[in-house]
Amino acid sequence: MKVPASNILNIYFSNSQQKIFFIVLAILLFPPWIKAQDNNKAVYKIKKVVIDPGHGGKDPGTLGQHSREKNIVLSIALKLGKYIEDNVKDVQIIYTRKKDVFVELHERGNIANTNHADLFISIHCNSSLNKNIYGAETYVMGLNVGERNMEVARKENAVITLENDYSQHYEGFDPNSPESYIVFNLMQNTYLEQSLEFATLVQKQFKDRAGRHDHGVRQAGFLVLWKTSMPSVLIETGYLSNPKEEKFLMSDNGQALIASAIYRAFKNYKTMIESQSNFTVARADTNQSFFSVQVLTSRKKIPLDDKTFKKYKPVFEFKEGSRYKYTVGRSSSYEEIKNLRKQLLTDFPDAFLVAVKDYRIISLQEALKKMK
Template sequence: MNTSLKIYLTSFLILILFAPVAHAKNTPDKPFTVIIDPGHGGKDPGAVFKQIKEKDIVLNIGLKLGQYIKENLPDVKVVYTRDKDVFVPLHRRADIANKSKADLFISLHANYCGTPAITGTETFVLGLHRTEENLEVAKKENAVILMEDDYSSTYQGFDPNSSESYIMFEMVQDEHLTQSIDVAAAIQGQFKNRAGRKDRGVKQAGFLVLRRTSMPSVLVEAGFLSNNGEANYMKSSTGQSHLASAIYRAVRDYKKAIDNKSNYKLVAQTTQELAQETIKQPETPPTPTVKTSNTDIFFSIQLAASGKKLATAPYNFKGLKEVQRKQVQSIYKYYYGKTSSFESIKQLRNQVKSLYPDAFIVAFEGEKPISINKALRKLKP
């Protein structure tokens, strides 16, 4: 059996193993449930800087976050994957979320890299990494499975340190991707505006803990322990409170949007906005592919999501023309291209990934976002 076939078969088996379990929707008898997942714990310290340990920081942030939710959102149920310094296997964390029939899963972590000058927060959703940097973050967080007993059998031979193991995430079609992105963008917006942190954006990567959950899920990197100033900030009670408060506000806004059944609305561009900035455009920007059909289903590319309202002129998007902006509550999303052909949108993504490495494909039915998997099913002849 050749190497490519082995990799494909291994990826297929892992994909089946990690397939999430369906859970019931909210009912009047079922409260909105949030899972708070402080990463690492017990024998797994996570990243360490001097005497500052990731496991301690994220536990404190998680406990504060839970307290804010309980105090201000009494109709929301909070469930912790751990509320003390204990080791919880990665697969067990997802099991807790699925058995709780949770509505939102938030995994808390702190980052570390070899460049001490790097700072900022970033929030991940499930998907194939678009940059080597994102892959390295996923490898670091997934490596916790090496501390579990019989991890090779549990995860069907998945090697967190092998780039080839991450091929399986190319086949992932997350039914909750749109909601996960909404939550991630809201968290990043609050980190920037509430906590005054550097916003490194919403990103995608192959995190096993997110793959096994069956609800909107995000993984938060609250800062870099490798940076002395940021490490001390995350260690401080004030810093932990600010970070927890920012995440709480994002949860509050997300739940409000769910409760109000908020609709996406295209925002018109004004002449005043067009005059806000003047940035030189690239000489040869890609041209969006537009292919229409008799269906309301189409694909597009999400370039960015942020709390900042930008004019959709080329100077704001590295020369790209015909960018569209859509608003959900306080979050603005920026899309490029529109086609009912999945092959065409994949080609367009390849054209723009040098400008936006973290850009990814999304699907809509009319103005309503739907999963790519659902769109492909509906487009079948």
């Protein structure tokens, strides 16, 4: 004999028991953590790339025997942009200049920031008093390591003396004073790891596919990278002071080789970032923005309930490149998260504030700007 389900409920459960039954059923059918699992699949996409050909207009950049840096880097930049536009349809290219015009260094970073770019690529040519030196190197923002890096940064930064009000735009920075470079030591470089990943891929392509002499990935204090709030690199494509390399960089074929090497590095970087950047959430609604405190970076995955994190909750995990980043706490109040950081400092002396938006960590600077 069949009894309708509602009758069974009436027989065996009181009214309040019935309510509980349905709540339990609802939880079984629509578990509240299912949204968190969906969030795990949310993938960060690279949508906008800013390409920055160095110098321009009244600033020729470094001078070769027969060439000017500003012209060579513009050709390479336009080729690179075209390769990406033609082959990676979901990426938009923004140039800081497409013509022979002067653009101030701080304005180049502004263009990238206001467009919310995902990657900033500054393209340059090098020079040396020693004409025998040739080869390519890619820089990420950081303290000048070694005299040669300092010299390259000094040369590329010197252009600000051609700008109006430069002391105002760069907080009193003097490109020729080594002491000025200390300022870069004070900033927390949120995007250092991704910048390094991309820089490494560029150098690999230069070496393996474009046959360039590899000077490796380096760090120095470049003003143009100072305030960009996304992974950023400055590429020195070769030495105009070396006659053979100058000839190569002036040739259409040479420029195409350099541009396609950067293009391939970009494609690899995009694939890597998009396949690896997932986001593990401790709560369901993490697609909203919030402040948190970054406590650890690790090459190995750490369970969110690991004793490393002590008693602190909630813990968030972000995979960026080959690294895992862990943050503690969640608040929309800046004051509250600042207090939390103070408490965390005893267990995590390097803890610093970050903001989370669209499933990824963004710099505080960027977040505060968006809130204004």
